[in-house]
Amino acid sequence: MGRLRILLVSDLHGSSAAYGKLSNAIKFYRADVVVFAGDLTGKALVPIVRDDGSFSLGSGVSKYLVNVFGDVKAVGDKDLDKVIKDLRGRGYYPLVTDKAGYEELAGNRDRVRETFVKLMINALEEDLGKVVTRYREAGVKLLVMPGNDDYPEIADYVKKNASDVLVPIDEDVVEFNGYYFLGFGYSTPTPWNTPREVSEEELRARVEKLIMDVDQSRLGKLIMVLHDPPYNTLIDQAYQLSKDFKPVVRGGGEVLRNHVGSKSVRALIEGGYSPLMGMHGHIHEAPGIDYVRSNAGVKVPVINAGSEYSEGVLRMAYLIIEDNKLKNYFLLRGG
Numbered sequence: 001m002g003r004l005r006i007l008l009v010s011d012l013h014g015s016s017a018a019y020g021k022l023s024n025a026i027k028f029y030r031a032d033v034v035v036f037a038g039d040l041t042g043k044a045l046v047p048i049v050r051d052d053g054s055f056s057l058g059s060g061v062s063k064y065l066v067n068v069f070g071d072v073k074a075v076g077d078k079d080l081d082k083v084i085k086d087l088r089g090r091g092y093y094p095l096v097t098d099k100a101g102y103e104e105l106a107g108n109r110d111r112v113r114e115t116f117v118k119l120m121i122n123a124l125e126e127d128l129g130k131v132v133t134r135y136r137e138a139g140v141k142l143l144v145m146p147g148n149d150d151y152p153e154i155a156d157y158v159k160k161n162a163s164d165v166l167v168p169i170d171e172d173v174v175e176f177n178g179y180y181f182l183g184f185g186y187s188t189p190t191p192w193n194t195p196r197e198v199s200e201e202e203l204r205a206r207v208e209k210l211i212m213d214v215d216q217s218r219l220g221k222l223i224m225v226l227h228d229p230p231y232n233t234l235i236d237q238a239y240q241l242s243k244d245f246k247p248v249v250r251g252g253g254e255v256l257r258n259h260v261g262s263k264s265v266r267a268l269i270e271g272g273y274s275p276l277m278g279m280h281g282h283i284h285e286a287p288g289i290d291y292v293r294s295n296a297g298v299k300v301p302v303i304n305a306g307s308e309y310s311e312g313v314l315r316m317a318y319l320i321i322e323d324n325k326l327k328n329y330f331l332l333r334g335g
Contacts, residue, residue, distance in 0.1 A: 003327075004177055007031040008305045008317040010227070010281025013149065014042025014120065017089035017312030019127035021334045023134045029318055029332070031140060033176055037281040037305075038147025038185040038227035040128070041120045041154050042091035044069070045112070047105070048083070050098045064096070089312045093119040117153050124157065132165045145170035147227045147281065148187035148194045155185075155196070169225060173210055179276070179321070180218060182210050183225045187282055188262045191245070203228070204264035211273055220324050222275040228262035229280035230269060234290040235304035236261025238283050257285075266292060269300050277319070277326055278302035287315055287331055301326045308333075 007029055012018040026034070049065045051074070063074045066083055075083050080096075087094045095115065097105070105112050128144075135142055142165055146155040158168050167174055169183030184207050186196045198206070207226065214222055229236040240248040240256040248256045260283065269278060274294040280302060287306025291299040305317040314334040320327050 002177075002322075004033070004179060004321040005031045006279075006319040006321065007034045008037060008279050008303060008319060009034065009314065010037035010305055011039040011147065011284055011307035011309060012036075012314075013039055013091040013307070013309045014093065014123060014127075015089060015091040015309040015312055016085075016123070016127055018091075018309045018314045019131060021312075021314035023131040025314065025316065025334065026135065026138050026140050029316070031318070034135070034140060034142050035181070035225055035279055036142060036144040037225050037279055038145055039149045039281060039307075040124060040144070040146055040158070041150050042093055042123075043149060044092050045116045045119060046087050046092045046094050047102050048080070048094050048096045049102045050096070066094075068092070088123065090310050093123060095119065117151055120151070120154060121157055124154065128161075128166070132163065136165045141165055141167055141176065143167045143169045143174060143176070143181055143183070143225070145183040145185040145225065145227070146196065147185045148190065148196045150185070151195045171206065171210065173214055178221060180214055180222045181225055182207070182214070182222060182275075184210065185227045187228045188264070191241070200262060200264045203262060204268060207264070207268055211268070219273055220276055222273070223277050223279060224269070224275045225279045226262075226265050227280065227282050228265050229283060229286070229304055230266035230278065230292055230302055231261040231263040232259045232266065233261060233292065233302060234288045235280060235286045235302060236283055237286045239285060269302070270294050272296055274298040275300060276321070276324060279317075279319075280304045281307070284308070287317075289317075289329060289331075301329075303329065305331070 051063045066073050084094045170185045173182045186198045189197050236259050237257040238260045240258045269292045272295045274296045284307035289303045303317050306315040316332040318330040
């Protein structure tokens with residue numbers, strides 16, 4: 001079997017800057033397929049409130065109040081577009097409104113969710129649309145799935161927008177060039193109670209069901225794209241957090257880490273299925289590669305590209321498969 005070049009990305013979380021770099025990445029890295037392993041959308045709506053209650057962009061409005069997690073700043077007309085672009089680049093969703101509109105949102109959680117989802121879909125349509133257009137020109141497919149932070153409406157959007165380029169893989173197995181990509185974008189429980197979480201037991205059962213749909217003689221060509229990384233590996237080490245969700249720092253300034261990956265993902269790899277490779281995301285601060293030895297004695301490579309979406313940085317893993325083995329890999333960082 002010939003060479004297969006894969007570009008792996010994950011956890012762009014709505015950063016328009018990272019999406020822009022993803023759309024251009026295939027100019028610099030010749031890939032046969034790009035895999036997006038979950039968490040497509042951002043985490044916060046940022047209100048931009050017109051201070052005088054009226055709105056006429058570019059004329060007559062003295063300032064807007066921008067509230068980013070309690071940090072309130074005033075900006076004028078000439079800076080508004082720049083502020084919006086900067087917020088989108090960091091993965092936030094700016095909403096320009098007046099005081100009445102802001103107060104209506106603040107008092108209605110359902111309206112907040114509805115507005116948030118609408119902004120996410122509009123932004124995803126723009127950002128992902130650029131990627132699809134560029135990839136169609138280059139003849140490259142994008143295998144994509146939502147992650148644990150993506151709302152059900154985002155998962156529906158991805159499925160409904162399947163095309164010759166955009167190939168949904170969540171809870172599915174897709175064949176490409178003789179290899180089988182199994183996708184599962186849910187995660188095990190997190191401290192943040194994100195939209196798509198399942199128990200360890202449910203994760204194992206649902207992924208195992210997908211594995212059983214693959215011809216068992218072809219498991220050596222199976223690539224498991226699971227948002228959660230396997231437990232107790234180099235790629236599942238997250239910063240240890242205090243009760244108020246702040247990083248715990250040792251005396252010398254070292255930030256402590258914990259293994260937070262999925263024990264079920266590890267068990268699935270160890271339990272005799274011996275896939276060709278595991279491709280993961282979820283833990284932004286743990287890019288790298290490690291190996292999980294299966295009960296059959298096979299060392300299965302598991303890779304996490306990592307994420308720096310809030311800085312507008314695109315982290316990637318460039319993977320080269322030959323003869324049913326990972327022959328080479330490169331961890332890349334597009335600043």
